[in-house]
Amino acid sequence: GNSVTQMEGPVTLSEEAFLTINCTYTATGYPSLFWYVQYPGEGLQLLLKATKADDKGSNKGFEATYRKETTSFHLEKGSVQVSDSAVYFCALSLTSGYSTLTFGKGTMLLVSP
Amino acid sequence: GAVVSQHPSRVICKSGTSVKIECRSLDFQATTMFWYRQFPKKSLMLMATSNEGSKATYEQGVEKDKFLINHASLTLSTLTVTSAHPEDSSFYICSARNLGVTGELFFGEGSRLTVL
Numbered sequence A: 001g002n003s004v005t006q007m008e009g010p011v012t013l014s015e016e017a018f019l020t021i022n023c024t025y026t027a028t029g030y031p032s033l034f035w036y037v038q039y040p041g042e043g044l045q046l047l048l049k050a051t052k053a054d055d056k057g058s059n060k061g062f063e064a065t066y067r068k069e070t071t072s073f074h075l076e077k078g079s080v081q082v083s084d085s086a087v088y089f090c091a092l093s094l095t096s097g098y099s100t101l102t103f104g105k106g107t108m109l110l111v112s113p
Numbered sequence B: 001g002a003v004v005s006q007h008p009s010r011v012i013c014k015s016g017t018s019v020k021i022e023c024r025s026l027d028f029q030a031t032t033m034f035w036y037r038q039f040p041k042k043s044l045m046l047m048a049t050s051n052e053g054s055k056a057t058y059e060q061g062v063e064k065d066k067f068l069i070n071h072a073s074l075t076l077s078t079l080t081v082t083s084a085h086p087e088d089s090s091f092y093i094c095s096a097r098n099l100g101v102t103g104e105l106f107f108g109e110g111s112r113l114t115v116l
Helices: none
Strands: A003-006 A011-014 A019-021 A023-026 A032-038 A044-050 A056-059 A062-065 A075-077 A086-093 A101-103 A107-112 B004-007 B010-013 B019-025 B032-038 B044-051 B067-073 B076-081 B090-098 B104-107 B111-115
Touching: A003 A086, A003 A101, A011 A019, A019 A107, A023 A032, A023 A086, A032 A062, A044 A062, A044 B104, A101 B044, B004 B090, B010 B019, B019 B032, B019 B090, B019 B111, B032 B067, B032 B076, B044 B067, B076 B090
Parallel strands: A011 A107, B010 B111
Antiparallel strands: A003 A023, A019 A075, A032 A044, A032 A086, A044 A056, A056 A062, A062 A075, A086 A101, A086 A107, B004 B019, B019 B076, B032 B044, B032 B090, B067 B076, B090 B104, B090 B111
């Protein structure tokens, strides 16, 4: 079956530190990969996505590269801010749209000043 | 941007009662909405797909008589947890597909149900 594995949190960093949140996947086909972010008290928001191997998704300083050889889609940011504190979900979809998302468990990021 | 709103955000009820959770797309029409359940430290689990004007499609293992879904309009889907029990306590999240934005899903803020 399809699954997404994320590193367990919380990840605690100081402001301006480098962030990596690991995500690996198992899929029966060629999935599209996503990162969603959930800020406190809000719904999940699409952060970035990649639809094929070697694609790099980027948004708000965050990046993730679709690595087919390692079945990974690690999220990175060069310098985190306190406002980045949130829960980050890695997800995959085997359909052309978004209707069958499979989520990881989520990783909480806490950034201190 | 597209907004999806859930109500209530928190609800506490007694065992045996029914609870209704609403999911509204505020600035777009959504022919399809999705309901998820999230347990602590677990990933979101898709419960059902709600289609406007037709019956919902439930995922395997989800009791359709327990979790009633109604999608009566293009902007509103409701999830009713019938005869709730403590094991139904969870975080329920809805999402709606905006066909005008490459089919992207927009999520509600979630509803935490606690059954005493």
